[in-house]
Amino acid sequence: MSAETQAPAAETSNGAVAVARAAVVSWKAPIAFGVFALLALVLFVLNPRAEAETGFRLSTGRDFIQIPDLIVPAFVTGVIVTIALFAIALWSAILVRQRRKTPLWVVIVFAVLFMVGFLAWAAAGETVPVPGLLIGTVSLSVPLIFGAMAGVISERGGVVNIAIEGQLLSGAFTSALIASVTNNPYLGLLGAAIAGLLVSFVLGAFAVKYFVDQIIVGVVLNVLVIGLTSFLYSKVLQADAATLNSPERFARIDIPVLSGIPIIGPVLFSQTIIVYVMYVAVAVIAFALFKTRWGLRLRSVGEHPTAADTVGINVAATRFWNVSLGGAIAGFGGAYFTLGSVGAFQKEMTAGMGFIALAAVIFGKWHPVKATLAALLFGFATNLKNVLGVIGSPVPSEFMLMLPYIVTVFAVAGLVGVSRAPAADGKPYIKS
């Protein structure tokens, strides 16, 4: 991915290509590969586990097609994986010497191979529930993805949205309350979106109309929403939890045929309606941002508001309403915490996920699909921690808790390459 900055160069004339290439040859990918391959050598080959075999469970009990567990010899797998990792690192180095970029699929193959080797090593003597690992990944990623979509829309329009955390939390609170009172989870979803919208109205008003520092407004809003929801939870919801904080949860909906596919089926197509809405939302946002008039206008006010203003686009209104749209999306995603997952609202139940969503936006280069992948990577790292903690990994639990954050830092630092924000991101547009 690091070499992706070359892409625009390839479209320009020949002369420009040569210059651009000379400037962006990057050794990041092979160096990162080399580091991980060395890590693999140290862990899998030089520190083998006492247990001989590792199992990979591929089916859940509910699956239509049952695949038997895959049992692999732990040490041999480790050795093969390590050799393959070194081979990829070497190949990537050769590609860089030839001034060619390392394709994205190589990065993915490398990551998957490393993960297989790591699991075979860490879970030796145990069975890794592969569908469980992936189902947990999706459920931990859903709020991150909604939050990241809110961030992408808002920041593409030039307003930094630190308040994602507050928007998620307000959505979680409102959806639980409304769904409990009305006994209708769909109204809860609507309420969640409205709650997120109201939070972003405040952000939009201060950031767009009054030119207040967007980061400060966002931080203040987060603290405000945490305080407000915790207060209302203690004083109102707790007083009568049976009527105010016991929402009906959405049931899982199995998509016919698709949910029967081994591994992928139960992971992607046996989910609640919130997750299906998320699939649609990511696709629609990815399309609309780059192919519609709305997307073009949004990006123009984020990149060069003066130019946009000159051609007659109302910069303030465009920014305000798109920040609001982002807030509504994040609020909707907040409903996943309650209606989609655990039912009742709990204090501070978003536990910082809004900030991780913000990291996913940057990691995903302000692109809806890449931000989604970043969020999934983060969810995977978190759930890997869970699974390995349960089956008793040789890695200390404190380190396992850092794992998701380490993955993020590595990914952002090592693999993303240059991450460029929209040019006017965070800058108020003051019309002269």
Added chain:
Amino acid sequence: MRNSMRRFAIGGAAAIGTSVLVLTGCAAPPETDGNGNGNGETSNPDFIPCMVSDTGGFDDKSFNQLGYEGLTEAAQEIGATPNTVQSNAETDYASNISNLVDQGCNLIVTVGFLLAEATVAGAEANPDVEFTIIDDFADLNGDGKPDSDNIKPIVFDTAQAAFLAGYAAASYSKTGVVGTYGGIAIPPVTIFMDGFVQGVEYYNAQKGTSVRALGWDVAAQNGSFTGGFEAGIESKSLAQSLIDQNADVILPVGGPIFTSAVEAIRDSGKDIAMIGVDADLYETYPEGKDLFLTSILKGMKVGVHDVVIQASKGEFDSTPFVGTLDNDGVGIAPFHDFESKVDSKLADELDQVRKGIIDGSIEVTSPSSPKQ
């Protein structure tokens, strides 16, 4: 013209946004005052007992709530008005304590291991105020006694009770796998996990079975944690990981995180039991009462109550209170709905184990156990 209309619309929408937020804030009912009705000889209305929660808050359905109930009951008996404050962040501990000192508190109860440093600092700075800390020895300098003479630690050897729960879980489990997970890896949490896993091992040694206890390795002091005491998807997915490993008894340790485990069990549709901690969750969390095999009880309510009464009579001392099976400071709850599902001999066996632990013939060793 058009432009100014738009601006007005934006400002107006924002105003609505803020006012709705503010209005909902106002809708909360006023705080009810726990006015004591001084009864009998223990009455001492001038005494001000106070309490600082940790970040869980007084409505966490377990740890803080029990301490709070103990305080309010004692305050009612002596006819005093308690002064309590919740901490919203770790940075609040020290300032909350000094605020209570300024309010003229005679006794300040700090709930939790995490407040140890703030409590010791507060006690050293205010030698006239009495302090009680739950779940910590307040021994930061490591000399084997509380750092200040005006601190009374209330601690529990919860491993003993968790040992019984582990034994019961191993006996009940049909899949031969039981599991535990915690909030944060701190001694008051891991002590449950130590006892639980040892109880399972003891059952195996007695019965020649091989029930596995997942999620905690006593020797390595390493296991699975959510990284916080908030209920939510993290806790749920961790419980789900245990279910994926076929565990049919789950012990979540850490304030409200068990509520997410309840949802994970409901989602799985499997026949899985839970073990509660601190209070008898069958009673305090009726939404999930059909799932609780038993609960590991920690006599925080009684402990706090007794200390407050003592202090109000001017009999405060800094001798630590250590709750054990022997003095009923810790224990396990009845099986309730599971009475008919557990082995008929289990109750008698647990009685034997209990006696064994009390007389020392069965050893429960946790590095987190309070030093006697």
